[in-house]
Amino acid sequence: xxxSHLTAPGRSRSSQSPSPSHSASASATSSxxxxxxxxxxxxxxxxxxxxxxxxxxxxxxxxLESISARGGxxxxxxxxxxxxxxxxxxxxxxxxxxxxxxxxxxxTSVAMVPSGRNTKIKSDNSVKIESSEIPKEVGTGCSGxxxxxxxxxxxxxxxxxxxxMKNIFTENLQTSGAYTAREESLKREEESGRLKFVCxxxxxxxxxxxxxxxxxxxFARQLPNMxxxxxxxxxxxxxxxxxxxFCAITADEQVKGYGTRLMNHLKQxxxxxxxxxxxxxxxxxxxxxxFVKQGFTKEIYLEKERWQGxxxxxDGGILMECKIDPKLPYTDLSTxxxxxxxxxxxxxxxxxxxxxxYPGIDFQKKEAGIPKKAIKVExxxxxxxxxxxxxxxxxxxxxxxxxxxxxxxxxxxxxxLLKIMHDHPDSWPFKEPVDARDVPDYYDIIKDPIDLKxxxxxxxxxxxxxxxxxxxxxxxxxxxxxxxxxxxxxxxxKCSTRLESxxxxxxxxxxxxxxxxx
Ligand SMILES: CC(=O)SCCNC(=O)CCNC(=O)[C@H](O)C(C)(C)COP(=O)(O)OP(=O)(O)OC[C@H]1O[C@@H](n2cnc3c(N)ncnc32)[C@H](O)[C@@H]1OP(=O)(O)O
Numbered sequence: 001x002x003x004s005h006l007t008a009p010g011r012s013r014s015s016q017s018p019s020p021s022h023s024a025s026a027s028a029t030s031s032x033x034x035x036x037x038x039x040x041x042x043x044x045x046x047x048x049x050x051x052x053x054x055x056x057x058x059x060x061x062x063x064l065e066s067i068s069a070r071g072g073x074x075x076x077x078x079x080x081x082x083x084x085x086x087x088x089x090x091x092x093x094x095x096x097x098x099x100x101x102x103x104x105x106x107x108t109s110v111a112m113v114p115s116g117r118n119t120k121i122k123s124d125n126s127v128k129i130e131s132s133e134i135p136k137e138v139g140t141g142c143s144g145x146x147x148x149x150x151x152x153x154x155x156x157x158x159x160x161x162x163x164x165m166k167n168i169f170t171e172n173l174q175t176s177g178a179y180t181a182r183e184e185s186l187k188r189e190e191e192s193g194r195l196k197f198v199c200x201x202x203x204x205x206x207x208x209x210x211x212x213x214x215x216x217x218x219f220a221r222q223l224p225n226m227x228x229x230x231x232x233x234x235x236x237x238x239x240x241x242x243x244x245x246f247c248a249i250t251a252d253e254q255v256k257g258y259g260t261r262l263m264n265h266l267k268q269x270x271x272x273x274x275x276x277x278x279x280x281x282x283x284x285x286x287x288x289x290x291f292v293k294q295g296f297t298k299e300i301y302l303e304k305e306r307w308q309g310x311x312x313x314x315d316g317g318i319l320m321e322c323k324i325d326p327k328l329p330y331t332d333l334s335t336x337x338x339x340x341x342x343x344x345x346x347x348x349x350x351x352x353x354x355x356x357x358y359p360g361i362d363f364q365k366k367e368a369g370i371p372k373k374a375i376k377v378e379x380x381x382x383x384x385x386x387x388x389x390x391x392x393x394x395x396x397x398x399x400x401x402x403x404x405x406x407x408x409x410x411x412x413x414x415x416x417l418l419k420i421m422h423d424h425p426d427s428w429p430f431k432e433p434v435d436a437r438d439v440p441d442y443y444d445i446i447k448d449p450i451d452l453k454x455x456x457x458x459x460x461x462x463x464x465x466x467x468x469x470x471x472x473x474x475x476x477x478x479x480x481x482x483x484x485x486x487x488x489x490x491x492x493x494k495c496s497t498r499l500e501s502x503x504x505x506x507x508x509x510x511x512x513x514x515x516x517x518x
Contacts, residue, residue, distance in 0.1 A: 202236050212236060233310055241278040241302060242270050243311045247287075263294045267322075268330040277324055278302050282317035296320040358382035368454045370461040407462055413510060414459045414471045420506050421475075422452055426495040430478055445485055450478045475503060 189195035200208045200215075216235045220228050244266075249258050270276040280302070283291045288298075300307075300321045329336055349355055358381035364372045377383065378390060421427050433451045434442045443449065455474050458464035465471040482496035 229309075239306050239310055240276050241280055241307055241310075242274070242276050244279055244281040247281070259290060260294065264330040264333065267324050267328075271324045271326070271330075277326075279322040279324065280307055280311060281320050281322075282311075282314040283320045284317050288318055288320070291320050291322075294322065296322040353385055356382065356385070358385075368457040368461075368464070370458060370464045374463045407466070410465065410468060411459055411462055413468070414465060415456075417471075417475075417503065417506060417510070418452060418456055418459060421499060421503055424499055424502055426499040426502075427452065429482065429492050429495050430499070439485075442485060446481045448477060449481060450474050452478070472507075475500075 186195060190197070198211075200211050202208070202212060212235055216232055219226065219231045219235065223231070247259070247262070249262070267279070270279070279296070280300070281291065281296065283296065298318055298320055300319060301323070302321055345355075361375060361380060363375065366372050377388075422431065430452050432453050433449060434446075436443055455471070455478075458474070459471070465474075479496040479500040482492050486492040486496075488494075
């Protein structure tokens with residue numbers, strides 16, 4: 001059995017009573033069936049006269065059922081009437097069983113099954129139990145995965161086995177309350193070695209298998225509404241995956257990282273203590289994002305045979321999977337990440353100076369966005385240090401293919417293009433900036449206005465358009481603005497389309513003939 005297999009029907013899919021909510025503000029829990037716990041003094045955890053000489057582990061349901069059937073009437077119906085403890089005790093048992101369960105899940109994550117007093121187990125490539133004296137053992141269970149302590153000798157429906165114990169017990173009853181008396185006598189049983197709590201998993205050890213079969217019998221008897229196959233699957237589980245049935249952080253502490261921390265602890269524990277390799281969860285639709293950030297995917301890579309039937313379908317969520325990394329230090333990921341960043345940073349520093357931050361440049365502008373003072377590219381702090389060389393000056397694709405490589409030619413080319421536009425009959429809407437008094441909402445809609453006059457100022461300053469691309473960007477924006485503000489049927493829209501087409505032709509021609517415009 002894989003005890004930290006955090007499974008069992010959860011939320012609305014439970015076929016039994018709903019699981020209890022945890023009082024801890026941050027809790028990732030297995031879903032726990034809240035069940036009535038009854039001591040069953042007629043159902044030993046494993047058959048009293050069971051003898052099985054077959055090799056290997058008992059894992060199939062058939063095997064288990066046949067063992068049950070041969071189990072000396074351990075689960076026989078005729079004994080039903082006397083098996084329940086009184087109602088008064090049930091709630092107390094119930095609550096404690098849940099606490100036991102939770103503690104087991106979170107701390108030990110292994111099942112507890114009884115050690116058989118007076119039961120000798122021989123294991124010589126076969127499984128055999130010889131029971132010289134059949135104890136009336138009390139099978140108690142609270143979950144398909146982890147069983148709380150099972151006692152030998154019983155209180156409140158359990159049977160006192162030997163005289164010594166009887167005396168201790170009755171003595172205590174007189175001097176202490178029933179609860180204390182019970183606890184004390186059981187504690188003494190433990191101390192004397194007659195009562196033992198052990199954690200067992202389906203690890204292939206014959207003895208453990210026998211105990212698990214007994215445990216399964218108790219669950220099947222005491223939880224009649226649970227499908228037997230389901231109990232067998234969970235008790236005998238060795239599927240090495242865990243189902244996260246519930247995961248929640250108290251409302252005012254959410255999105256502060258607790259959910260991630262909780263998940264990391266869970267992963268580490270599941271891997272290192274329980275040997276799990278995967279988690280599955282039916283994530284609520286609104287929590288899918290969280291699970292994605294924890295490494296869960298909607299694609300299920302785990303082989304179907306390993307999980308199908310081991311978790312119950314749940315309509316209100318999406319099945320997600322997380323592969324638990326075999327090496328990651330989940331509870332100390334931050335240190336690992338910090339070290340990795342440091343290593344990468346050091347490597348980058350070896351290769352480049354990009355970590356050096358230079359002071360910015362004073363770039364004040366006057367009218368039309370023209371800079372007050374021309375700044376030489378080579379004077380920009382850090383540029384040369386970053387590997388720039390003067391022959392890389394200007395990145396305009398036009399500069400490299402024609403004679404626009406010096407500012408004078410560039411200015412001449414731009415000036416001639418402006419004149420071409422200015423002289424065109426469709427240029428009238430673009431000659432001056434739009435007057436807000438004529439078009440009150442224009443500047444609400446057009447956030448980056450431009451016009452031929454402003455462009456002319458920029459060209460003549462010889463400080464603004466240091467590349468032809470910058471000039472082109474202004475022209476394109478001028479036409480785009482006209483088509484943004486005006487609808488297609490307007491004269492402004494049509495003017496912009498016609499003038500832009502004329503401009504494009506002239507640019508192409510000008511570039512091809514190397515500034516021989518008109
Ligand atoms: C199987 C199930 O139980 S499904 C149901 C899951 N539980 C719930 O929906 C109950 C309500 N929600 C919660 O209890 C919590 O918000 C949890 C458990 C979902 C997450 O715990 P938190 O402590 O809030 O998560 P944490 O702060 O570690 O967040 C980790 C990341 O996930 C994100 N995240 C957290 N909750 C959600 C969400 N519901 N949807 C999308 N992203 C989320 C965070 O923004 C954060 O992103 P970041 O790393 O980019 O900053």
